[in-house]
Amino acid sequence: MPTRYSDDLFEYRHVILPKQMLRLIPRSYFEPDESGVLRILSEAEWRGIGITQSLGWEMYATHAPEPHILLFRRERDYQEKYGPHGKPADSKPKKK
Numbered sequence: 001m002p003t004r005y006s007d008d009l010f011e012y013r014h015v016i017l018p019k020q021m022l023r024l025i026p027r028s029y030f031e032p033d034e035s036g037v038l039r040i041l042s043e044a045e046w047r048g049i050g051i052t053q054s055l056g057w058e059m060y061a062t063h064a065p066e067p068h069i070l071l072f073r074r075e076r077d078y079q080e081k082y083g084p085h086g087k088p089a090d091s092k093p094k095k096k
Helices: 019-024 043-048 078-082
Strands: 003-006 010-016 058-062 069-075
Touching (some): 043 058
Antiparallel strands (some): 003 010, 010 069, 058 069
């Protein structure tokens, strides 16, 4: 179970990957400086490596001393505000 906590704006969680999994993640997902630290991944990228969690979470940092620990946050009370389907899509008409 991920560690979870909150402040006035966000709720946070830490996702701990098995250390061996880092070797299976594409090199393009890591910082270019060869530090072995993952860069901030998009939702499609972190879901693509097998991380599953409810809607609204965004990766905002990695824990550099332990690169297998990924830090996520989402707006506080997200599910109460937006329900199980998340924020509604932008309903503005598209410009032609």
